[in-house]
Amino acid sequence: MRSEKEMYDLILGIAQKDDRIRAVYMNGSRTNPNAPKDIFQDYDIVYVVTETASFIKDETWIHSFGDLLMIQEPDKNDKLVGLNMDFDRSYGYLMLFTDGNRIDLHIETKETMIAEYGNDKLTVPLLDKDNILPLIPAPTEIDYQVKKPTEPMFYSCCNDFWWCFQNVAKGIWRDELPYAKQMFENVIRTKLDEMVSWWIGIKHDFQVSTGKMGKYFKKYLPEPYWEMYEKTYSGNDYENFWASIFATCELFRSLAKVVADNLLFTYPMGDDKNMTKYLKHVRNLPSGAEEILPE
Secondary structure: OOOHHHHHHHHHHHHHHOOOEEEEEEEOHHHOOOOOOOOOOOEEEEEEEOOOHHHHHOHHHHHHHOOEEEEEOHHHHHHHOOOOOOOOOEEEEEEEEOOOOEEEEEEEEHHHHHHHOOOOOOOEEEEEOOOOOOOOOOOOOHHHOOOOOOHHHHHHHHHHHHHOHHHHHHHHHOOOHHHHHHHHHHHHHHHHHHHHHHHHHHHOOOOOOOOHHHOOHHHHOOHHHHHHHHOOOOOOOHHHHHHHHHHHHHHHHHHHHHHHHHHOOOOOHHHHHHHHHHHHHHHOOOOOOOOOOOO
């Protein structure tokens, strides 16, 4: 596997030799001093170019980066499905190489760079042939740190969390596994993760990032809470699914109460109790039942 120095030398060497490339900068975890370093970190690189058309027309230049295992061109894919894409402004290549290195490379014109450079506060200039890159502050992860919720945000999170459990329960009772699973993962877990992030934010004075999709939860949650979080995952067995549902409820309840107490919000305990009772009832509701709740 090529070393970090070899990759930087390659990325900058290609830019130095190509007159169409006028500047290079980098975003992503490699610019973040707080991000853990490992062999899977990719290189988020932007080439500022005189024009994009010649790069797109003849893509043999891409092979200068190494032997490709796979490539994705998201802008091309978006255009193929009918989205309105302006290739004259920018274009992207996501490249995984046979040695395991990955480069997410975007080419963009000077005009596009001027409009967008520095919007991502994790930005570092690497090369500037014409002194066109504006001066920006040192990289910081402040935009990625957990933001303190307002009371309406907290209420909405709790309300969505408890409300959508009736959809999960319905899907299980009907034996509609894809519906139940997607409702749980796409709605319930989103709200759980939001509450987990707020709880972690409170414990660190909202000066911490929990990472993309909560990838740092394990780092910041106490072991008992992390063990509870692990139990929110289940397979296709409905008994295990039900167990994960009640583990999710328990964890959400514990964290949300702390968030509410610290931020002087009101936790909707009535919704919690009513939906928990409903879930327990539906779990034991026989197949083919003619009514959900007795009048």
